[in-house]
Amino acid sequence: MTTEKIIFNHKYIIGISFISALGGYLFGFDFAVISGALPFLRTQFMLDPWWEGFLTGSLALGCIVGCLAAGTIADRKGRRPGLLMAAIIFAMSSIGIAFSSSLTMFVIMRFIAGIGVGMASMLCPMYIAEVSPAKVRGRNVAINQLTVVIGILVTNLVNYFLADIGPDAWRWMFGLGVIPSFIFLIGVLWLPESPRWLMKAGHQSKAKAVLHKLGSESFVNSTFADIQQSLSGNNKQSYKAVFEKSVRPAVIVGVVLAVFQQLCGINVVFNYTSTIFESVGANLDRQLFETVAIGAVNLIFTLLAMWQVDKLGRKPLMLIGSLGLSVVYVVLAFLLQNQFPASLISTFVLIAIGLYATSLAPVTWVLISEIFPNKIRGTASSLAIVSLWGAYFILVFTFPILAAKLGTFGPFYLYAGICFLGFLFIKRKVKETKGQTLEELEQNLVRH
Template sequence: MNKKFSSTYIIGIAFISALGGYLFGFDFAVISGALPFLKDQFGLDAYMEGFATGSLALGAIIGCLVAGRVSEKFGRKRGLLVAASIFGLSSLAMAFAANTQLFIVARFFAGVGVGMASMLSPMYIAEIAPAPVRGRMVAINQLTIVLGILITNLVNYSLRNSGVNAWRWMFGLGAIPSTLFFLGVLWIPESPRWLLKMGRKNEAEGILQKIGGSDYATETIVSINKTFANTTTVSFKTVFEKAFLPAVSIGICLSVLQQFCGINVVFNYTATIFESIGASKDDQLLQTVFIGAINLIFTLLAMALVDKLGRKPLMLIGFAGLAILYIIITVLIGKGNPNVSWFLLAAIGLYASTLAPVIWVLISEIFPNKVRTLATTIAVVGLWAAYFILTFTFPILYEQLKEKTFYIYSAICAIGFWFMKIKVKETKGATLEEMDTMFSPH
């Protein structure tokens, strides 16, 4: 990190705010380990299995919409506090659910908390971090997501022989990270960009001075204020005006393509996939641990590359590589070949080092200041809607098409490669204020 910036302060803020990503990772992964137990407990068919998994995404869509309003009116910090509170309470509600309906309602509210955090954590980090290190700092959010996935998978595996109520412990333990997140957010400062928007210049200046000194604070305030000049109330209609539409449409398309690429079915339905090639319940849970470990290792690689190699090359590599790997995976599952696990791990590693972290960097930075909050909301809502469609339809598709389901995801990855190559510009090293003109039609 550049010596003129306060590395310790910036990294500390980024890690604490990125604990919202840990909650995302927890709820994202816990269902994979708990699903075999839930199916036994509640007798879930393919439709209910998909809905129990995907209900998180429906809540997350509401959470994104709530987060946008709360963060604009009350600040990013208070929005993160609300997210932590909702998540903690819903974790306990899932643990004590007496039937399928109550579980799904509780998981829906967990999704509200996760959705708020999934939008606010990367946006907050992007608004705090200086341009030269913004990619790495926003990628910390993805790092905490994968840490949440790995730790949750390890806990799930350790609880596998705890009896019929093992799944209750799996969900209830989510109250611990949500409490830590809540306490951490109490310490971090408010976003200086939001403070300036609210006319609280002195507070914003003090935070920016802590980040990069007096000169950095002065330059940043001037730059931010230019983008706020003549700003009027922003509505959803404003976001889709000609000046902003290119950036917004790119953000939405990338968010949807990142989910429709299909990799999250490997995370959420590991047990289903490995059950189809004859793996035992213990082996199914063990595979989730391997997946979590590979996910973490390759996310660390992505953090080293995102500000050096750039956003666009990583996204192109991710889409192209997954399109090829899915074809191989389809053939191996069809033959019942246990070596498919190696190619599934390769797909996870490729995704973790490319599409997974880079999409959060892009949607936290490409939108102009004037519409950043609403545009980020729309893009993340698109992401969660796509995640719901993906996770709801997979059990149904897999029941009908079996391994050939992965051919669909391969085709979508090919479309993603084309879209990224033709439509998206490189944003590495650009300030948030420079994004105002980068995707403008003028």
């Protein structure tokens, strides 16, 4: 083994990570825009609880299709072509939603937007993980979550200021998504292909050229050898390979964490802010202001998570977040049930957002991007993230229906129980991954 000091081109690595993470911004936009638009859409399309849930959740159904498509594209054509397709889909769907003339057209266009979100949600963190050194991989993958929350905050701010322009404000809220979509498209044109995919596809010389951009000669040689070893032998890419005994433990952990990140319940706070605060008498201006406050807290605590994910580690953050949410939800449900003032409810909503933003939100994406072996990373990641979006659909579709039957507070008792079960699963099944290369993690998986 060489004793030459390994040097990384940190500026270049951060630069391409941020470009890839612009997909996260668009993810945040499409995720958050519905919260500000719902008060207008309820009137525009005369939504009952069932249709309100389905309209909101239609994004997730598209995400499932996007993840499946992205998994195939990522393994066969590369990470970069998938990112380009996601950018184009984002732009087209933003325009389509803005000009929707019926509820059917709106749902179809939001479904198409979900395809772009699904592709980006899988490919952006995967790409960043594959171009980042082990010591900063957690922080760099968390850049994607940072751009997601920036997208949420900016979108909530724009929604807040657009709310006064009249009943067609929702069209502007969605239509403005074409601007960041175009910026993302231009940025992806400058990205190099993932060196790990290039080697898997047999393009060793191109992989070495990319690795030389990322670090010194010693980094290139050691990384090249590690990737080569991890790719030796069986090179299957079918979904059947994902269920082989040797990789099954990692796949189970990845899928359960993905589902838990959604069924923990926090996204009803993001998507149904207006519903929650309307239930305690808050007016439209206060409802939209709360979305801005949620976005700001989300951003601040995501920055905290980026600082700690490679220091404190993945597992401790996940344990703190899951147990903390369980406790906060019980308090929040009690406050909503007894009609406490909106200001007090806002405090506990923001505590819940802070806990989620430092734990389940970024760390789940980090773990999904790093726990799967090189040979099946694209396919296994798509399976985990398809499960995530399936859980998201269940969550946002059922909330308006449950709230109508149980009261707005009722579902939060359920989410508290799910968070406690998630805490137990993480404590028993999740292993720490900080500071290890993707290839070292793969070797540890085989040994176990």
